[in-house]
Amino acid sequence: DGGITQSPKYLFRKEGQNVTLSCEQNLNHDAMYWYRQDPGQGLRLIYYSQIVNDFQKGDIAEGYSVSREKKESFPLTVTSAQKNPTAFYLCASSIGTSGSGEQYFGPGTRLTVT
Amino acid sequence: AQRVTQPEKLLSVFKGAPVELKCNYSYSGSPELFWYVQYSRQRLQLLLRHISRESIKGFTADLNKGETSFHLKKPFAQEEDSAMYYCALSGGRFGAGTRLTVKP
Numbered sequence: 001d002g003g004i005t006q007s008p009k010y011l012f013r014k015e016g017q018n019v020t021l022s023c024e025q026n027l028n029h030d031a032m033y034w035y036r037q038d039p040g041q042g043l044r045l046i047y048y049s050q051i052v053n054d055f056q057k058g059d060i061a062e063g064y065s066v067s068r069e070k071k072e073s074f075p076l077t078v079t080s081a082q083k084n085p086t087a088f089y090l091c092a093s094s095i096g097t098s099g100s101g102e103q104y105f106g107p108g109t110r111l112t113v114t
Numbered sequence: 115a116q117r118v119t120q121p122e123k124l125l126s127v128f129k130g131a132p133v134e135l136k137c138n139y140s141y142s143g144s145p146e147l148f149w150y151v152q153y154s155r156q157r158l159q160l161l162l163r164h165i166s167r168e169s170i171k172g173f174t175a176d177l178n179k180g181e182t183s184f185h186l187k188k189p190f191a192q193e194e195d196s197a198m199y200y201c202a203l204s205g206g207r208f209g210a211g212t213r214l215t216v217k218p
Contacts, residue, residue, distance in 0.1 A: 033206050040123060042210035043158075052195060058206060090158065100146050100204040105158040 003027065006091050013085075013113050021076045021109045023091035032074035033092040033103065036060060043090065049074055050097035050098070078111060085113045118201050120209035127191050128217050135186040135212045137201030138174075146204035147184045149175055150215045153197045158174050161186075161199070171195070 004025040012056025013019045023032065031050045035043040045058030049068040068074050074093075078085045088110050092103040117140045127133050139145060149161040162170045164184060165175040175186045184201060201209040204208045 033207070040210060042120075042204075043206075043208040045206040045208075047208055057189055073197065082173070092158075102160045102163060103150075103202075103206075 004091060004093050004104055006089075006109050008109060010105065011109055011111045013111070015105045015113055016080045018077055018079050019085075019111065019113075019114075021078065021089055021091075021111070022062065023074045023106060024072055025074075025104075025106075026072060026097040027070070027095075027104060028094055029093035029095050029104070030071070031094045031096065031098075032068070033056075033094075034064070034066065034074070034076045035090040035092065037088045037090055037108070046076065046089075078113075085111060087111060116205075116207045118203055118204055118207050118209035120201055120212050122201075122212045123210065124213050124216060125214070126215045129193055130190050132190050133191040133195070133214065133216075135201075135214065137184045137186065137209060139182050139183075139184060139201070139203055141203055145177070147175075147177055148204070149173070149184075149186050150200045150202060150208075151197050152200070158200070165174050193218055201213045 007022045033048040034046040035097050044060050046064050047066040049055035065077045090108045091106040094101045094103045119138045121188040147164045152158045173188045177184050193216045198211050198213050200211045
């Protein structure tokens, strides 16, 4: 089964704890993205990576961190510094290193921090 | 600065009526624009892109560089078109989305 996967589907954490969201793709795509989806605000870009071992901040990177050690994997860590972490998080990938082209999305992870 | 604006958060039409979802953008250079759709309990997926100039599920969108718009249109809406629609520039710039409801 090809595509882009995110795990887990639902995640619960206590305030003050860091949490890592998984994103894996077997599409051989160079570029990967993390978005936050909030009602009424659409998708907001957190981080993106166009090649292995390189990533760039998006519009709302504060309180988040990422790594891109493998082409297939782009985990997102929501740190305790993120002031409003409860949200739906979407991972995506696209062909090529330029950042252009269609994006393929994972099913998302809903994070709840209490 | 790159920006995508979808002025309508909610849009409701009756089945068989025409529908137009508005999208305006700001971008320096030649933009690459997309419409994505998210049906209930499904993943966000590509509906169409301006480069291909296709008609997907009866939807079309024309890039108007003079008006910096990329509105999505369908002449006769169907109930199964009810979904969340996002306009996007390449590289990860999305609009806030429009929720379309097609009533029977």
